[in-house]
Amino acid sequence: MIKKIKLGFRMMRYCFGLKSCLIGMILFFAVGLLMHLVPAADLAIPNFFLMLVIVWPSQLIYSLSVSDMIGTSSKKKEMQTMIPALVCGSFAVAIYLLMSALAFGHRNEGTAKSGLLIGALCACTILLYASAAYKFFIGSTIVFFIIYGGIGRIQFLRLASGSVQNFFDALPYEAAVGIGLLMILAGVLAEYAISVLIYRFPLTKRAQMRGLQKTM
Secondary structure, three states: OHHHHHHHHHHHHHOOOHHHHHHHHHHHHHHHHHHHOOOOOOOHHHHHHHHHHHHHHHHHHHHHOOOHHHHOOOOHHHHHOHHHHHHHHHHHHHHHHHHHHHHOOOOOHHHHHHHHHHHHHHHHHHHHHHHHOOOOHHHHHHHHHHHHHHHHHHHHHHHHOHHHHHHHHHOOHHHHHHHHHHHHHHHHHHHHHHHHHOOOOOOOHHHOOHHHHOOO
16 A cells, blocks of 8 residues: 555656646645634634645546556556545645644634544545546536535534534544544545546546646
């Protein structure tokens, strides 16, 4: 598994649109990080921005499948199934651990714990989206926004309901971190499983960057 993760990271150097994707990753990471530094900030929103970073590694890896070299190689299936899931999952875990470190010692521990779990939900949603978006872009995007609407509803209930906030207040911090990691692991497994099920469907042009669409 470690070898496949390393292969995914090495292959990203040859991906289409690497510079623009890196700019997007740095921009969203910087926004999320700066929002974390605001003392009164609710952590759900900055965690949302941080987790959006994992969209771009998936975009980069799937861009390689358009090339003839990958399309005719023995690694083609792995490059559309296991490797994107492992690389995106690695980014998600790393960002989640950073979120956990940044939230530790927050003056409102309940807010910190709920922000972590909502961040983990965001990661799961993005991982599920990445599993199908490059084959069924429109349908995946619709489902993505529906789920994100549900996450927003959870955040609203947390802010409006004392009982929901009491649950997060009573939850040990270590338990919240562990639950979030398990959620991300479940998201990685789900991404892999879905991508295997739909592997034989062709890649869609709509999910690729504009310059790459002309070659498909």
